[in-house]
Amino acid sequence: MSSVEIDLHKKLKQYFGFDQFKGLQEGVVQSIVNNHNTFVIMPTGGGKSLCYQLPALVQDGVAIVVSPLIALMKNQVDALRGLSSVEGIAHVLNSSLTKNEVKTVMQDIREGTTKLLYVAPESLTKEEYIDFLRSVKISFVAIDEAHCISEWGHDFRPEYRNLRTIIRRLGDDIPIIALTATATPKVQEDILKNLGITDANTFKASFNRPNLFYEVRPKTKNVDADIIRFVKQNPGKSGIIYCLSRKRVEELAQTLQVNGISAVPYHAGLDAKTRARHQDMFLMEDVDVVVATIAFGMGIDKPDVRFVIHHDIPKSIESYYQETGRAGRDGGEGHCLAFYAYKDIEKLEKFMAGKPVAEQEIGHALLQEMVAYAETSMSRRKFILHYFGEEFDEVNGEGADMDDNIRNPKKKHEAKDDVAK
Numbered sequence: 001m002s003s004v005e006i007d008l009h010k011k012l013k014q015y016f017g018f019d020q021f022k023g024l025q026e027g028v029v030q031s032i033v034n035n036h037n038t039f040v041i042m043p044t045g046g047g048k049s050l051c052y053q054l055p056a057l058v059q060d061g062v063a064i065v066v067s068p069l070i071a072l073m074k075n076q077v078d079a080l081r082g083l084s085s086v087e088g089i090a091h092v093l094n095s096s097l098t099k100n101e102v103k104t105v106m107q108d109i110r111e112g113t114t115k116l117l118y119v120a121p122e123s124l125t126k127e128e129y130i131d132f133l134r135s136v137k138i139s140f141v142a143i144d145e146a147h148c149i150s151e152w153g154h155d156f157r158p159e160y161r162n163l164r165t166i167i168r169r170l171g172d173d174i175p176i177i178a179l180t181a182t183a184t185p186k187v188q189e190d191i192l193k194n195l196g197i198t199d200a201n202t203f204k205a206s207f208n209r210p211n212l213f214y215e216v217r218p219k220t221k222n223v224d225a226d227i228i229r230f231v232k233q234n235p236g237k238s239g240i241i242y243c244l245s246r247k248r249v250e251e252l253a254q255t256l257q258v259n260g261i262s263a264v265p266y267h268a269g270l271d272a273k274t275r276a277r278h279q280d281m282f283l284m285e286d287v288d289v290v291v292a293t294i295a296f297g298m299g300i301d302k303p304d305v306r307f308v309i310h311h312d313i314p315k316s317i318e319s320y321y322q323e324t325g326r327a328g329r330d331g332g333e334g335h336c337l338a339f340y341a342y343k344d345i346e347k348l349e350k351f352m353a354g355k356p357v358a359e360q361e362i363g364h365a366l367l368q369e370m371v372a373y374a375e376t377s378m379s380r381r382k383f384i385l386h387y388f389g390e391e392f393d394e395v396n397g398e399g400a401d402m403d404d405n406i407r408n409p410k411k412k413h414e415a416k417d418d419v420a421k
């Protein structure tokens with residue numbers, strides 16, 4: 001063990017209270033403290049934040065962390081301040097700060113108190129900030145949620161496109177760390193190309209979730225009854241049911257309630273108070289089921305969600321993986337059941353009709369993958385992992401039999417015919 005490693009373990013314990021690195025973290029941290037461009041691909045919950053937070057805390061200068069959401073930045077800054085008990089250890093720099101607050105931030109950075117500065121990409125375009133940052137020592141720039149760079153990702157943000165130019169202006173040879181939970185090779189390529197990085201140390205964790213059971217059933221007009229039956233067969237278990245539209249969310253939540261299932265709706269059309277209340281009810285287990293649009297789930301960390309049902313098929317494998325990924329976080333059972341009808345795909349295609357052509361083409365390609373997944377008669381796990389550029393041994397791999405096609409092999413066109421009737 002090198003002296004650097006020993007030191008890092010000590011710092012890990014000192015700052016975060018952890019005895020061990022998780023997964024690939026140690027290699028990542030080493031790569032960053034050695035000033036390499038570094039690319040980190042780990043599923044949600046994998047522990048990506050620590051990968052740049054720890055190096056930032058032990059290195060000279062300030063690390064700039066680019067993150068897309070103010071709420072995420074605030075959470076992280078609060079957590080870091082709590083860990084170190086130094087108020088100025090981390091700051092957010094954005095347009096909502098007063099002149100005086102900006103002054104404090106700059107002073108803390110100049111004095112070397114601040115080790116992490118969180119910024120939204122649009123803040124980094126401000127000349128005043130760029131001039132200031134050029135005058136201080138920057139340890140590295142970390143780009144969290146780096147898939148926002150790519151149109152092939154699920155959350156493309158045009159502001160992310162200018163990051164390379166801006167980082168170049170901040171100084172020469174500043175190491176760049178890109179982090180994402182998006183595992184598709186296409187998005188990864190896009191990220192590196194856009195950032196102009198050819199020499200990154202890449203760390204990619206496995207995206208296999210061996211405890212999740214994947215199942216697709218044909219969606220008929222009896223889908224509500226099918227869902228009710230499933231939930232009743234799993235009494236007292238926590239589950240999420242995703243629907244495409246707010247209207248469907250409301251209707252299904254009601255249908256479940258009428259049938260004696262404790263369920264609440266959740267979607268962006270509800271006022272903030274109701275949303276918060278319903279979310280808390282689910283987290284506190286006052287209700288078993290939340291029926292939701294994709295507005296539900298970001299940052300929800302309920303470890304014992306036992307099933308995720310898709311009343312409507314999502315728009316990409318990637319979304320499907322993220323949404324089903326909320327099941328079985330504790331490593332216990334997690335049943336992922338999707339109801340599929342081809343006419344839902346057509347509906348999703350129609351939604352895209354008004355969009356720019358390039359966007360439509362991407363959307364269409366992503367949907368076709370979703371169709372292929374729903375209709376495959378092979379290992380679903382292998383399909384998902386292949387989509388993420390990962391080899392999976394469908395005979396001996398972890399969780400190989402956790403899938404309807406493997407348990408009960410049948411020809412998938414049967415399912416399709418059912419729907420067509």
Ligand code: ADP
Nearest residue numbers: 018020021022042043044045046047048049050
């Ligand atoms: P990601 O950004 O990859 O989704 P986070 O950085 O939010 O993941 O971390 C997920 C969880 O893992 C957090 O609760 C964090 O405290 C925990 N965690 C991170 N590193 C470790 C570690 N070395 N040991 C134990 N828990 C860890």
Ligand code: MG
Nearest residue numbers: 048049144145
């Ligand atoms: Mg994260």
